[in-house]
Amino acid sequence: MTGHTELAKRFGTPSYVYDLDRVAAAKRDLFAALPDEVDVFYAVKANPHPEIVREMGVAQERGGARRRGCRAEISSVGELTAVLDAGLDAAEVLYTGPGKTDEEIAEALARGVRLFSVESLGDLRHIGAVGVRLGVVADCLLRVNSVSASASTSIRMTGVPSQFGFDSETLPALRDELTGVAGTTVAGLHFFPLSNSADEPSLIAEFQHTIALAAQLQDELGVAFRFVDIGGGFAAPYAVIGERPVYGALRAALAESLDTHFPGWRDGGPRIACESGRYLVADSGTLLVGVVNLKESRGRRFVILDGGINSFGGMSGLGRILPVSVRPYETGAPHEQLASLVGPLCTPGDILGRDIELPALAPGDTVAIPNAGSYGVTASLLMFLGRPAPAEIVVRGPEVVSASRIQHTRDYELGRGL
Template sequence: MTGYTDYTDLAKQFGTPLYVYDIDRIRQARSDLFGALPEEVELFFALKANPHPQVARAMRDGTGKACRAEISSTGELAAALAAGFTGADILYTGPGKTGGELAEALAAGVRLFSVESRTDLEHVGAEAEQLGVVADCLIRVNSATSSSSTSIRMTGVPSQFGFDSENLPELRDQLLGVRGATVAGAHFFPLSNAKDEASLIAEFTHTITLAARLQDELGIAFRFLDIGGGFAAPYAVLGDRPVYSALREALSVALDKRFPGWRDGAPRVACESGRYLVGDSGQLICSVVNLKESRGRNYVIADAGINTFGGMSGLGRLLPVAVTPQPDGRANDQVASLVGPLCTPGDILGRDIALPTLSPGDLVVIPNAGAYGVTASLSMFLGRPAPAEVLISGGQVISASRLRQVRDYQIGAPVS
């Protein structure tokens, strides 16, 4: 990972913990991923990875092809609209859409929804009918089989996500008879963070084959096909985001075989990504607060913990992080656990990792931290302030902001 490296002045100005997002790197990732896909394939940015409106705006502004937005809440809807996306640009997903959320999205012009069950489809249709519109719905498919291995598999097991593929044909008449909603196509998301390009290609090929089979079994001409993602990127460790060289040709061959009209938009084809597009744009800067030795184990205590980065760490998806080498060239000459300031033994960013000899006040930089940071963390635990988020472009600060937690009283009065 290369780019902006001198964070001392930013830390002095904005304090720590501090996220720094490089807009230029986001635009480069967007360009790289569009370049790896066939020209006709659309791309959704999953706002769950980083819903900062200016980060999301970088997915659609500037030169080159623009992303669309994939959201799963009205909060993400607000962020997408603030970033300049229109309702027509948005795909609304998720297994727990409430009537109020659907009404708000439809009123904002959202017309494309991924549905996870027959009742989810009915809920979308009911709210659309109330507003006198028709929603296009993609049947999310939980495939009974898969092709590649991955760190996070999203199909092939009982799940709240998607229709079980083996049961879809018998539901055909029920799905096509929902007022206010039309079945426009299918949505797949079988994996996250594929281990290599060959695995990614194999999974996409399997998805396209299954989609064609389901289209035939359902007797529906798909107008839209979202084949998901799985694009890899290093997460909180050193390393570079891959650039896929064989994917474009492989996807073209698979689509030509199963969906011969796809180049003319029959169906329109899309992929989606979050981590790949924003992961390597961000770095988390924190300060060393204290050092401690306990029964032969060394601890570096920082002002950033799982409230700042890594609310998913308790699920075993994050540990251990790594740190960027110190600017003064200090080597990683000790093994210690990097922990945060919270009153819980689970506040660990990295257990027994290689670190330089550090002192209180030193800065520690966690690389590739642009995805699943602030809003994927335990930000309200213990009431600590959220980290600042600074965006840079061309080495210059273009904005700085901080999320605030405000209690909105609906009954009673605030304590005076």
């Protein structure tokens, strides 16, 4: 691969470098960890870059057999456009999210989307009303907010009051209302109980719990499900030094649990899917940032960069991913100081790490944040202070596939004629 220092000099900083070979490797590892019959949805919110999305849709060889690429899970018509522009099929898309408007639903249906995750009876009725108006029927997966869970660690996504999903204990009483919404069919269930599982046993236990609950709800609702999305939770280091895990026991454990609870699953009764974002793209990305200045204040050191939370992570600004790991690129210098890593914005919240170990740095150096391929540019405070978006450089081996930058523009067409 072209050296990061060379890329930083050529395209400037801050800049992201995405390695498509790493994306392909993550996809191979995830496919290998799952039974061959299980579909994989790529959560486009993790990284909607066109080259990344296109790579997700590419079929791969495994054990002499050809396995199709990832399907797309989206939450907006903007993401739908990115998916279609990358050449993926709208009929293979899952549209999710708690705030779908009638206009968004209509556009998605008009462009060929037929599978929706629904969060509530009201959400289902919105989709049905638009479907009736357009003369189409949408397959809907009832997203489930389970009353209980298996894993006690990781980031919990169920078991609490939430805008996401039907409370599992309420579904049986809603059966007649759910199955009677014109313009829709209840095709199955959608789960997403946790994110970034702490370890493989926790991940397996959560999937086993989900599969058992899905079978129970099928019996209680009296509906033969055609599709069950059992969610994700696959882990990956995020903005810190580390390796993405490889799951060796998951494949057999999933197959055993599905054989027990859904004996026809291997023949598509129901079709089973998982979903992933971070696992598939995190380790493909490196954020290169330039050191602008060094400063000491009342006994503390600060390294000031040309990119902060405007370049990496509105989530970082919320304290979700502090602290990051940083190393100088291609120098191998040891860690020599504790300092806070801060960006260029006029806010004390522009901090990527407080009192973290850093190498000896000087203005003009380039440092790198590893495992930054997910929740980067589009999860950042791009518009704040009007600073340019970071460059995004896509490589495959030694080749630079593309280099681009998101531009901020204002469209006055909305008010034309006032």
